Amino acid sequence: MNLDEFRNLDLSEIGSWPTPAKVVVWVMMVGVILFVGYQLLLAPSLARLELEQKQERNLKQDLEIKYLLASNLEAHREQMQRMQQMFGDLLGQLTSETEVAGLLEDISLTGVKHGLAFDYFKPEPEVQREFYVELPIRMRVKGSYHQFGRFISELASLSRIVTLHDIRISQIKGERQLMMELVAKTYRYKRAPKEEQTDRDKAVNS
Numbered sequence: 333m334n335l336d337e338f339r340n341l342d343l344s345e346i347g348s349w350p351t352p353a354k355v356v357v358w359v360m361m362v363g364v365i366l367f368v369g370y371q372l373l374l375a376p377s378l379a380r381l382e383l384e385q386k387q388e389r390n391l392k393q394d395l396e397i398k399y400l401l402a403s404n405l406e407a408h409r410e411q412m413q414r415m416q417q418m419f420g421d422l423l424g425q426l427t428s429e430t431e432v433a434g435l436l437e438d439i440s441l442t443g444v445k446h447g448l449a450f451d452y453f454k455p456e457p458e459v460q461r462e463f464y465v466e467l468p469i470r471m472r473v474k475g476s477y478h479q480f481g482r483f484i485s486e487l488a489s490l491s492r493i494v495t496l497h498d499i500r501i502s503q504i505k506g507e508r509q510l511m512m513e514l515v516a517k518t519y520r521y522k523r524a525p526k527e528e529q530t531d532r533d534k535a536v537n538s
Contacts, residue, residue, distance in 0.1 A: 432467060435492055435518055439469065442490075446482045448475040451511070461522065469516045474509045477501075487516065494518050 436455060443450060452472035459466035473483070480501065487494050499514040 431492070432518075432520070435490075435494075436469065438490060439471075439487065439494070439516060442486050443471075443473055443483050446475070446479050446486070448473040448479055448483055456515075464519050464522050467518045467520065469518070470514075471516065472511060472513045474504065474511055476510060480510070480512050492518055 432455075440450060440453060450471065450473050452470070454470055456468045456470055459468065473480075475483075484496060487496065495517050497515045497517060499512065501510055501512045504511050
């Protein structure tokens with residue numbers, strides 16, 4: 333059959349159509365049925381299947397992560413304990429508000445012990461940081477290289493954290509001594525405002 337013969341076929345007489353025409357119509361109907369069935373039945377099911385497979389992959393990944401965490405839980409606990417111990421040790425090296433005067437005295441006495449003459453020694457305003465407070469102390473001392481070295485070495489071994497900055501050493505005109513200028517910084521833990529208010533209230537009531 334050619335295309336013109338297909339065009340001349342009458343749908344009301346489909347029973348008398350030639351076999352090739354019936355086959356073509358049957359194939360088209362089956363194709364339409366399959367397409368409609370896929371869209372109405374299979375497509376939503378396939379979409380749900382893909383979603384569930386994705387959720388399954390995510391659950392497997394979560395399970396693997398939790399398994400790894402569980403298998404290393406004891407190691408994580410030990411590491412956390414070590415970190416807490418280190419944090420506690422560092423906090424113990426920070427200067428409290430009540431210890432600032434004593435630390436200043438320790439620094440000056442350390443310099444005098446090693447033969448240094450203080451030309452200038454003055455604590456500067458505190459510098460607020462996010463978790464701590466810097467307490468800078470600007471000083472100018474006279475002495476020799478060896479005296480400076482012993483002084484700096486002993487400052488580094490104090491029980492409280494003291495760091496040295498902006499160190500400048502120069503020759504004093506007309507003298508055999510040297511001049512050293514530096515800023516020593518100590519630190520204290522920045523407590524919550526509520527804690528500081530409680531301490532102030534205690535001080536007032538005592």
